[in-house]
Amino acid sequence: MDGSRREFLKLAGLTAIGATGASSVRASGGASSATGGHAEASSDGVRLAMVVDLRKFSRDGSLAERCIEACHRAHNVPDFGDDPKNEVKWIWTEDFETAFHSQEFHFIREDLKGKPTLLLCNHCDNPPCTRVCPTQATWKRDADGIVMMDWHRCIGCRYCVVACPYGSRSFNWKNPRLGLEDIDINFPTRMRGVVEKCTFCEERLARGQQPACVEVCSNDEIVFGDLNDPGSKVRQLLAERMAIRRKSGLGTQPEVYYVIDDPRTLQEFAPAAVVDGAEGGDHA
Amino acid sequence: MLEKALSGNRTYWTWIFFLLAIIGAGAACWFWQLNVGLTITGLSRDVVWGFYIAQFTFLVGVAASAVMVVLPYYLHNYKAFGKMTILGEFLAIAAVIMCMTFIFVDMGRPDRILNVFLHPTPHSMMFWDTIALGGYLVLNILISRVTLSSERRGIAPPKWIRPIIILSIPWAVSIHTVTAFLYAGLAARPFWLTAILAPRFLASAFAAGPALLILLALIVRRISSFDPGREAINKLAEIVTYAMILNVFFVAMELFTALYSDIPEHVHHFQFLFTGLEGNSTLAPWMWLSVLLAVVSLVILINPATRRSETTLILGCIAVFFSLWIDKGLGMVIAGFVPNPLGQVVEYAPTLPELTISLAIYAGGVLIVTGLYKIALEVRGQMKA
Numbered sequence: 001m002d003g004s005r006r007e008f009l010k011l012a013g014l015t016a017i018g019a020t021g022a023s024s025v026r027a028s029g030g031a032s033s034a035t036g037g038h039a040e041a042s043s044d045g046v047r048l049a050m051v052v053d054l055r056k057f058s059r060d061g062s063l064a065e066r067c068i069e070a071c072h073r074a075h076n077v078p079d080f081g082d083d084p085k086n087e088v089k090w091i092w093t094e095d096f097e098t099a100f101h102s103q104e105f106h107f108i109r110e111d112l113k114g115k116p117t118l119l120l121c122n123h124c125d126n127p128p129c130t131r132v133c134p135t136q137a138t139w140k141r142d143a144d145g146i147v148m149m150d151w152h153r154c155i156g157c158r159y160c161v162v163a164c165p166y167g168s169r170s171f172n173w174k175n176p177r178l179g180l181e182d183i184d185i186n187f188p189t190r191m192r193g194v195v196e197k198c199t200f201c202e203e204r205l206a207r208g209q210q211p212a213c214v215e216v217c218s219n220d221e222i223v224f225g226d227l228n229d230p231g232s233k234v235r236q237l238l239a240e241r242m243a244i245r246r247k248s249g250l251g252t253q254p255e256v257y258y259v260i261d262d263p264r265t266l267q268e269f270a271p272a273a274v275v276d277g278a279e280g281g282d283h284a
Numbered sequence: 285m286l287e288k289a290l291s292g293n294r295t296y297w298t299w300i301f302f303l304l305a306i307i308g309a310g311a312a313c314w315f316w317q318l319n320v321g322l323t324i325t326g327l328s329r330d331v332v333w334g335f336y337i338a339q340f341t342f343l344v345g346v347a348a349s350a351v352m353v354v355l356p357y358y359l360h361n362y363k364a365f366g367k368m369t370i371l372g373e374f375l376a377i378a379a380v381i382m383c384m385t386f387i388f389v390d391m392g393r394p395d396r397i398l399n400v401f402l403h404p405t406p407h408s409m410m411f412w413d414t415i416a417l418g419g420y421l422v423l424n425i426l427i428s429r430v431t432l433s434s435e436r437r438g439i440a441p442p443k444w445i446r447p448i449i450i451l452s453i454p455w456a457v458s459i460h461t462v463t464a465f466l467y468a469g470l471a472a473r474p475f476w477l478t479a480i481l482a483p484r485f486l487a488s489a490f491a492a493g494p495a496l497l498i499l500l501a502l503i504v505r506r507i508s509s510f511d512p513g514r515e516a517i518n519k520l521a522e523i524v525t526y527a528m529i530l531n532v533f534f535v536a537m538e539l540f541t542a543l544y545s546d547i548p549e550h551v552h553h554f555q556f557l558f559t560g561l562e563g564n565s566t567l568a569p570w571m572w573l574s575v576l577l578a579v580v581s582l583v584i585l586i587n588p589a590t591r592r593s594e595t596t597l598i599l600g601c602i603a604v605f606f607s608l609w610i611d612k613g614l615g616m617v618i619a620g621f622v623p624n625p626l627g628q629v630v631e632y633a634p635t636l637p638e639l640t641i642s643l644a645i646y647a648g649g650v651l652i653v654t655g656l657y658k659i660a661l662e663v664r665g666q667m668k669a
Contacts (some may be wrong), residue, residue: 041366083328084328084329084630085323085327085328085329086323086328086329087328087329088329094626098626098627098628099626101626101627102549102627128471128472131407131408132408132409132410132470133405133408134405134408134410134411135396135399135400135403135405136415137404138401138405153396153399153403154392154393154396155391155393155394155396155397155399155400156322156391156392156393156396157387157390157391157392157410158332158392158406159410159466161332162332162333162472162473162620162621163470163471163472164472165471165472165622165625166327166472166625167330167625167626169390170329171322171329171332172321172392173321173322173323173327173328174320174321175321176325183545192321192322192323192392192395193321193322193391193392193395194392194393195392209378211643246462248473250471252471252473256608266291
């Protein structure tokens with residue numbers, strides 16, 4: 001636990017330096033990054049990724065809800081109650097089969113079947129949303145691969161929402177403050193008419209904190225880190241376990257991974273196959 | 285020349301004020317939308333583009349279709365279209381302005397529209413569409429103005445305008461191709477992910493646009509001494525016929541590929557359109573009406589006798605126009621969002637303010653066509669007293 005925190009702080013520090021002060025970028029509208037951005041992910045730099053362990057999530061029925069609450073409270077995400085038309089969400093759940101509906105899971109393990117699965121922006125390595133934006137109001141940050149969003153530049157055309165294959169983006173159909181009871185003054189509220197989404201908590205990373213949803217998880221249910229660091233926890237997990245990504249066939253290279261195997265079963269039947277399975281898996 | 289649109293008889297002004305009243309109602313709704321947000325439309329987190337963007341898409345086709353009179357006249361020296369070209373170009377101007385207005389009212393932050401030019405982004409198809417549409421508007425204003433003012437002075441148009449007219453021909457094709465690229469390049473939306481989208485857009489444009497032009501020319505003939513000539517109308521009717529046949533053929537290609545391959549995420553969108561999906565069949569009656577109108581129009585247009593008879597031709601043109609309006613101005617955009625990327629079926633129907641704003645933009649287009657056609661007729665001395 002201690003070791004991973006140290007690794008994480010190191011990583012967060014790198015990220016903040018690489019982004020030339022992430023918080024100032026966000027406040028000033030990210031203009032400097034946006035004009036020079038849109039390069040490929042720095043293969044020798046940091047590539048942030050998230051690994052969600054669905055088996056661990058299935059053991060704690062309320063954990064997903066706590067993750068959502070922590071995120072939405074930290075980012076002033078409005079709650080319009082039972083009004084799907086105006087809904088804004090950064091992280092939410094769908095049952096497992098819906099989350100991976102294009103993969104057609106049938107007759108699956110009981111602990112996955114219909115289980116609420118956390119969904120958020122995948123911070124794709126090859127993001128279709130940034131490609132279509134006519135004003136570079138959304139872009140992939142060179143320093144760590146986070147798909148950023150500039151709410152001061154967005155013209156509200158919603159082309160990015162149309163281009164996202166994961167439904168991860170929300171548009172503010174009305175004034176979001178109408179859906180907020182307490183406002184966290186540490187984070188800006190948005191105005192109506194712009195698109196918003198998860199930013200991997202870039203503002204918390206810049207302060208040396210973990211993303212809000214990761215912080216809620218005390219038992220590594222979500223692991224966050226640098227995919228380019230072979231010793232990182234995310235890499236360890238991906239090497240040892242079987243993980244899938246949403247719609248990986250589209251070539252967007254989503255950077256949120258879902259561990260679906262059951263380590264007990266794998267150990268019992270074929271320990272050697274674990275490694276093979278992981279390497280030949282969906283995340284190659 | 286613009287002053288010629290500012291004088292007219294009682295009927296002219298009644299018509300103008302009727303259109304202005306509709307525009308006023310739409311403007312009021314738009315100010316409401318500006319204050320409250322796009323929440324007053326039927327759009328939602330899942331169906332983020334709807335009636336506005338669909339009308340934009342349809343009208344880009346109407347704008348592009350001017351090329352169907354310009355090309356034969358200027359490139360093949362087809363004299364019968366001599367009187368029609370100006371009507372086609374003026375229709376294009378009105379259509380492009382309607383397109384731009386539909387985009388504008390769809391924007392969440394219209395106050396930031398200049399960001400598109402302050403941060404030009406070549407990897408966005410929307411950037412190219414802005415250039416294509418803006419350029420096409422400028423081309424058509426320039427061409428129609430220069431040729432009409434030469435005509436007024438009874439001289440041949442200056443030589444330098446000819447290369448610009450020739451440029452407007454591929455440019456017309458480009459506006460609808462790039463508009464198709466807005467949709468056809470998205471991995472997230474299997475319904476639009478088809479190479480035939482741009483050809484299909486062009487075919488439907490070259491059917492619906494000239495069909496509208498025939499109807500407009502016949503209306504103008506009724507209220508003035510302008511006569512497009514039998515030959516021009518017959519030739520335009522043939523163009524509509526071929527384009528409509530091509531369009532139906534392209535739609536059949538789409539249906540075959542999706543239905544025979546039987547890939548669920550392609551099939552589902554067509555199921556939603558024609559039979560309904562998970563109990564949601566809002567568009568099905570419309571789509572079947574579109575099919576029926578397409579069949580009726582083809583029967584009328586392919587048969588030479590009914591194509592040449594003016595009464596049946598008018599019916600055929602109305603059928604073509606509304607069949608394609610339903611297909612492109614309703615089905616094409618909305619079906620791309622249903623089911624959503626998670627496979628869920630969501631409802632969408634435009635709201636009253638959304639429809640009022642849309643109607644007002646159409647009224648604005650009609651107003652522009654009225655004014656510009658009046659100018660053309662005055663210049664030619666064909667206005668009835």
